[in-house]
Amino acid sequence: MSEKLYEAIIIGAGPAGVAVAARLAQHGRAANILVLDRYHFPREKPCGGALTGHMDPALAELGLKNRVAKAPCESALIRYGSFERHIAMGKEVEVIRRVDFDADLVKQAREMGVNVVEGEGLLSYRRESEYIVVTTTKGRELRALVLVGADGAASKVRKTLLANKKETPHRLFMCAMKVPMPEGHSRTMVYDFSLMDRGLRGYLWLFPAPDNSLNVGLMHYPAKGCNLSGRDLTEMLRQGLLPYGIELPAKGTRGWPVWGYHPRARISEERVLTVGDAAGIDGLTGEGIAVALEQAIVAGDAIDAAIRTGKYSFSGYRRQIRKAIVGQELSLDRWLARLIYGSKYWREWLALVLLDDEVIEMYARRVDGTEILAHQKFRLYKALWRHSFRFRRRRKELKAHIVGHLRP
Ligand SMILES: Cc1cc2nc3c(=O)[nH]c(=O)nc-3n(C[C@H](O)[C@H](O)[C@H](O)COP(=O)(O)OP(=O)(O)OC[C@H]3O[C@@H](n4cnc5c(N)ncnc54)[C@H](O)[C@@H]3O)c2cc1C
Structure with missing residues (x-):
């Protein structure tokens, strides 16, 4: 010794x-x-x-210090079927290798x-x-x-x-690709929730990466009854990329269970x-x-x-x-994840996050780090209260955005 x-x-x-x-x-x-x-x-x-x-x-x-090559992103695009929302970042989010x-x-x-x-x-x-x-x-x-x-x-x-x-772990799958971001999104992080309609409990991302390349992937939350194998998730990633005109390479998608x-x-x-x-x-x-x-x-x-x-x-x-x-x-996000991904009423909760202007802005500030979401609990509770009067209408609205989208 x-x-x-x-x-x-x-x-x-x-x-x-x-x-x-x-x-x-x-x-x-x-x-x-x-x-x-x-x-x-x-x-x-x-x-x-x-x-x-x-x-x-x-x-x-x-x-x-962050001393390596980076792709700065000045905006985010949130998607669910035909629903699209562009949000300017409070400060640039950097993507590195x-x-x-x-x-x-x-x-x-x-x-x-x-x-x-x-x-x-x-x-x-x-x-x-x-x-x-x-x-x-x-x-x-x-x-x-x-x-x-x-x-x-x-x-x-x-x-x-x-x-x-x-x-039961969360699962994340990703692929680094030597192709540029789809046109018009070279400085945009794309978060696409459309695959939730097909059983994913999470989102698909497309991030611009250094040297004009692309990082794509998806996250799946361990919701009850939504077990997806690595093969299912890779196939979902492939399908989710099609509307962007991107073909997932046959090799190179890697997954990782995380807690x-x-x-x-x-x-x-x-x-x-x-x-x-x-x-x-x-x-x-x-x-x-x-x-x-x-x-x-x-x-x-x-x-x-x-x-x-x-x-x-x-x-x-x-x-x-x-x-x-x-x-x-982390605790707040854990709670939100259980509502949005873990609940059978996921569409109602997703509608709160996507269709409530204040909530979507608040979350963007959490992602770009300019605000502390945990300090915004009161605003979140107010949004929940607002949502309780509108969730049926919002659910319907959200559902209308997915109809026909991504379906075979
Ligand atoms: C597909 C995917 C996409 C992700 N995307 C993002 C993202 O965009 N942004 C973000 O913030 N996070 C992202 N994450 C999460 C992020 O990668 C991790 O949270 C981050 O790497 C955590 O850092 P860490 O140091 O804890 O672990 P790691 O980065 O995994 O480092 C652990 C280190 O421990 C070493 N090690 C393991 N076992 C041993 C051992 N027995 N002895 C000695 N060494 C050991 C490993 O070699 C490794 O170097 C993603 C994760 C995945 C899987």
Whole structure:
């Protein structure tokens, strides 16, 4: 076993792991932490690459920068059948390629003095009274006061914390294509809900990507009775792209099960905590890059406090995440996802979001990060009250938009 006792070993050098490392470096702990990733960077990661939400302030707070090629988007187009709504973004949302973005974040962590080891993963870990022992895929045994599971959606740390509890994941499928966005949409993010009429519980996206290319994909929420296989989802993606004149290539669509954030899920235990996808993504949008960074700030501060006080229970960590803006937004989105995707009255709820001018604007501000949706609860409740008088009419209106659309 290695002699060195690290203050923290972080598993995973994706955005979550690098961000925790950056936060600990800001606390003066760079020399005493270790980041392990099972892959070598640059590595691919299936992702839409949209840096939504509170990405910029989170990067700035962590002393990190977005230094890679980006496709700036100044508007969003929301669709459901023939329903279309263009919304100007309060500030541009940038779309990046994860292969570049993640590799550059690792570089920035190293520039902060953090030791990032690539090609060596977590095999298992065990708790001793004063520390955690990490066994790596190269057979090394390393010791740390704290273990951070930033190991993504397939997190071993999460599985251990949840004792392999059975969960149903969200599913996201995407394909990067070397074709430009459809004409007229070169700086527009397209969110298309039309496939909900065919059983998808989520949306299809088309995002402009750097170098005049395109990122397409869809998100599916685990609603009861709406089980769709990978093949079904790929076929849906193919069909959903047809009205845009885009042909999905036979190969290259990749899917990934991810876990939605739950405010009561176990995300820590003594000397161990999880961050990013390992702790849960946004259940409504499937997004998690900004979420990972915002959670990492809370996690880094919690680890620093634990080392200073010698109290390693992390019993308050779940509450700290829940009370932070990121946790409040995740909880709100979880609730909205259950209404819009999880309810049998999904059309009524979708009508609220799409046909209520105030709600659709509010959500656009949440996506571009210029407003905090969790601070707009009163406006949301008012919109709900308004909706209760109009939902029949709006449902009918929405239904009329889909008739004939996408049907064989
Ligand atoms: C198809 C798709 C589209 C998406 N689109 C968007 C989007 O447009 N915008 C957005 O904000 N979010 C999006 N997301 C979500 C986003 O990709 C994740 O939320 C984000 O990657 C979370 O970062 P992370 O660091 O927690 O996990 P990851 O980025 O997955 O990083 C985890 C790291 O841990 C490493 N690792 C795993 N296991 C081990 C181990 N045992 N030992 C060592 N290392 C390990 C992995 O190699 C990896 O590098 C999308 C997700 C998918 C699947």
